[in-house]
Amino acid sequence: MSEPHVQGILLAEFDIDKGASLTYQYPKPTGTDEHVLAELMLPDGAHLREEDWTVFFLNQQAPSQDAPLTPLGEKPPLVYVLNLVRTKHDASARRGAMVKALAICTKHQYLDIYKPILLLALESYFSKPSEIILEDLYAAVNEMDLSLLPEFTPLERRILRASSSGGMFEEKFLALEKQDEKLLDLTSKSDNPTKSPVQLVVRNKDRHFFETSISYSGIRIPIRIPLTLSSEEVGDFSLIKLFSTFGNTPAKPFSGPLPPELMTDGPYTHPIIVLLNSLLTQRRVLFLGAGRPSGEVAQFVLAACALGSGGSLRGFTERAFPYTNLTNIDQLLEFPGFIAGVTNSIFENHPTWWDILCNINTGKIIVSKDIEPLKAGTSIYSTGQGRAPSNQAPISSSTIISEESGGGGSKKDRAADSEMMAIIQSHYGENALRARTQEYIARFIQVVALHEETSYGHTDVGLATRHTINAGGLLGSGVIFVDDAARARELRSNRSRIEAWRGTLSHRYRQEDFHNYLKTRTIEHMDVERQLSKLRMLRSLRSDEVEAMYGAFLQHVHTEEQIRGGLKPIATGLFHPSRAVRDFTVEFLERINAHTVSRLEENVDPKLCDLSSPYYSSFSSLGWSRLERDLFRVSTDSIA
Template sequence: MTGGAEHCSFVLLADFDIDRGAQLTYQFPQPLGTDETLLANLMLPDGAERQPEDWTIFFLNQRPFNTIAPVLALEPSESHGGEADGRNEDKSQELIYVLNLVRTKLDKTVRRGAIVKAMAICTRHSFIEIFKPVLLMALDDYFMNPSQDCLARLFDAVNSMDISMAPVLSRFERLIMRTSERKDVFLEKFEELSRPAGSEPPVHNPTHKTEGSVGSQSSFEEGILMRGQPKGRDRDSVKNATASATSLPSTNQHSPSDGSFSLDGSAVWVENGHDQSMSQAGTNASSTAVGTNRSTSLRGRKSMDASSSASSHNHGRRDEAGAIPALTTTNPPLLKDTHFFPATIEYNDHQLPIRLPMCTFQEEVGDYSLIQLVQTFSAPSTTITGPIHPHLHTSGNQTHPIIILFNALVTGKRIIFLGHHRPAGQVSSYVLSACALGSGCGIVPRGLIKRAFPYANLINKEEWESTPAYIAGVTNPIFEASASWDLLCDIGTSRMVISKDIHQNHPAGMPANPVQLIVRSGTVKAEGSLGSEEEMSRPSKDLNPVQKAEFVGKVETADNIFMEDIISAISLHYGEAHVRARFTEYATRFVRLAARFEEDVLGINTTIGYPGVSYIESSGEEPRLGSGLCFTDEAAGVRELAANASRIEAWRRTESYELWQQDFNKLKNTNPIQGVDIAHQLWKLRHSKRMSEGEASLIYRTLAENTQTYDQVTELLSLLPPHHNGLLPLSFGLFHQQEMVREYTVEIFNELRSYSVGVQFLQALNHFQRYAYVRQAHVRESRLARDHNTLTIPPSYMSRTPSNRSESSLAGG
């Protein structure tokens, strides 16, 4: 994101004239080149005179009827995170998002008794909600002084907003941030903002230099001891103290505390928030934390030298002494939450604070609410009328309304949200929420926004109704009587109506026969997001045969269990971020299930996901890890594939399928971790009950080999969200009976601790897991130091005093 980006492309002003109707009064800085009547009616929605204030949203550059053609070519701005998301598009055809404010002021001196005006900002940023404060002030300004100068001031003020210091996060960094509740996640990315005014940028010099054969191996211990020693301390004495410390018995270790992983960069145990006294080096050095020293590894990985330390400081990388730059210790005054970048818009001598969201995706527009959408169509008064269609009813007549809506979105049905006597802005919010629902909050399948019309009216009815699979928000009940929709969602009465002609408009085709499904393994629950294995197996143990059949038909479906979890989370006051993360997982699981369907049912090589293969370990061949969607119960897997066959087949005929096919192959070729289905391996660690030692060893070894860079670390952590217990599946390796598995796990955690985001994940481990990690990491570091000291004793060493020889013999083991 650049500071010179054009945040505002156009500013529009519309008035309502009692004789001529809605009129587009001003277009600044130039005409858009599209139908002015259309723009005016979109800015002044039906019933606007009954609302003192209303917000509406609509898009430009969607279809030929609303594509702009400015006389002067305007330079398109860089989309926030567009390149990092791997979804570059032709900027000339990029959507333009329009945020519109309409206000009605009562005035008895005019013929209608009220003045209705609307002002709109056209921007290429999808987070249009940030412009609401300045748009409010600008419209007030226009009411007092109606002239084009107000539009010019608004245009200049918005475009003068400086966001040049806002970091551009990668796809996986954004995935981590959106599921983290910490307000300091990726704080190191805001280094420029955190620096006090007038101060020089910090110089990231390496703390230690390699000196001979000893330097790189002992730099970790030396760095710890040097912090508490006088500057004139002899280097050899430091080495001797280090050797003595590493040979002390484990009984002298202090118990770990929360401070052991504090972000102050200390690798020493921290008790009560303060470093232990270094005068107790002989006792405490054995408790040196976890070993950020990368000098020696199980596979002989090279140590992190000065260049690697300096080049990665912007990722919060620790130096060889285990130190993280002081930037990560406390939040700067201006940055209270790293989920938002603080900016300012100056308008009419007012400083308007702006909070720029840092973890949004292009399919997320505005400040939508999935909680509001779920609550509206999960109310006791919710009714569903119309025929049952296999594309929509994946659980028969007990399919949840939200699942029906999701199925309609992904299978390309025409959807209308009706809000009679409701503000147009409220209807628009439901449309944007539905788009986020169907796209997994913009992370999985895309293309819904381009066919969405958050507010639509009769003026251009024929145009937007001709759009395939449109998603429209209307306030006029006349649309319900038309036959141009497949699913109608009435937000006022919480009812859903399925068109009586849906079978003629969308033939279901032949459903898949469960007997014909070639399934390698199966379950209702997959990817760890649909309840515990005990919950899945409980009905078969506790119910008689008749009750079992009823349970299978009524409860034991993946969709119903998922919606029960969502409704329960909302009732327990979980936040919007949690609900969005769960729907992202649901959409991700859907496309993984579709990939498995293509291979097992259609018998083709899938191009939308990893192939579904199991772990292979045969004599004389290299063992191979599995990939694709996993199941823990074969029969349930057969049922689920059969239940989803129709909606998967329908999705495969949509543009959304083609777009995801392109996105998956691009991500597969550009992801930092290549050739491994990490989600599959993590699922195996979470849920497998009988995993062979060979598979466990290979999984941990593969993860250790593929977490050697910052980008690889963030990709791994993005699949370990806090609401699924973070590093819990990896921590199982700390207690594995194989020593190699424990070594690999420690090596993975050591690499995670090299970065501040990894430290934050380690901090979330419980005390038992943390202690196991610290203990094993210290033993590993002590063994490496002992082995190294044994091999590097100089010839003159034996001529020293007996006391020195005695002390040194402890260091040598």
């Protein structure tokens, strides 16, 4: 029997005598303290609003300082809780109002698909309070048909997100839909028997979503499940809102403690970079929205998890508390590096509870005056809260800053932050911003791999020479820098942040994910990302190196599984002075053009071209056509 979509339904009510009370847990108790559940479902100030949405997680396990760490693959999966709380004014009720909350517990990341049915079910419960409402709701959501939901690899999800084509990866859907007997029945009953099943299925469908439905109380509720979510993206959130709230504050220097792993640009580090560094280095991050709806605060926490992950890292959601309160403070403080959202201003007055405070009302990020320095090479999980043994000295912020010319600063951080804010101001959209944060985190991982390789002689987070068969020649392996000075500068400015990240849970997860990647990767003879980075970043390349690069593309990229990623840098080879490079490029692009994804993509969103679009410009297309004609003419002449 397949696992249910929803593990449980919860109902809580506010009783004037008992306070917040958990009335029902269906079909069985969750195992979480009932008082804690009731307080989370009825957030602070719920009685002041007609409606509020709350998100919180179950099955979170704080690491024990004495017990050994649970193997990464043996942890119970998180259960995500979407909660709706409503206040109905009723003159006949005590204090003139009734406050009730209904929640769905699921392992699905796409929580928001359940909002319409929660609204209907809670309205029914207000009209006729009964456990039968929960039983009917549980049955309805678990009858949702997901048998034809396709599975995508992380890279395929990124391509799907970057594409504007509604028919991307159509073949994955059709392979499943052709097995469905309903599709065959639909074909036989069609008014036009000449139409194929493919024509019937493709019409009016956007393959960025999977469309299904839920039937509840005689109402058919259409459901659209997003298919582009990465492992750390949960629910509905906006990176644009996160950046707009905390990224537009005046450029004032931070005062007080300046931990070097957070202040990679000294006291003038941009607040967004401070937040990102705090997430990466597993500091305790608290979002405060005093007087705001708990659902709004929760969205900031979910956005922060996605920001830190960048689509590549894990370990953020399992230490996240999208909404919490004073009732849950003891559990919260057990988690090193929590990411939490609160609405009670009392938290601001206890700086020992947090390291970084993000005040949503003011848009300011505050570093706790009581923040303690991390020690180089120390695991946050080995000694609790990131404290190192007393015989290890903390990293000095003044040492890190003085190593940079002009008093400090990471040029890469400043450029990335400016670019991300420009994306927002130019209205490129949420997908473009997420794509840019993915690029930022991916490069950070590459820099970490280089740091570990040069400092410790070994890395398990990114490709090194030993991982790539042809890395010893002209192709090379690893991260690309524009020159040696930029290489030294970026390594220095990232040193403290890297050493702090190496002691975190997300670093351990990255090692596990990288080992799995090495077992399943389709191209072993070259570091493809390095070659594309050369074409994007370097102003000049030796002809023999470019020839070796395009020759390697042509030699080692054949199957559809190998044909993935950005064509725009590759297409620059069409205009290289070397005839061999131009010929290699044409032949390689012909091979890619035969791939299913290339055939489906016809209309590319120009806003994504410079960020994540896997396609090339019309100028490149004209160059390709011209060279194709030249190659055809040469081959014809040789035959004659």
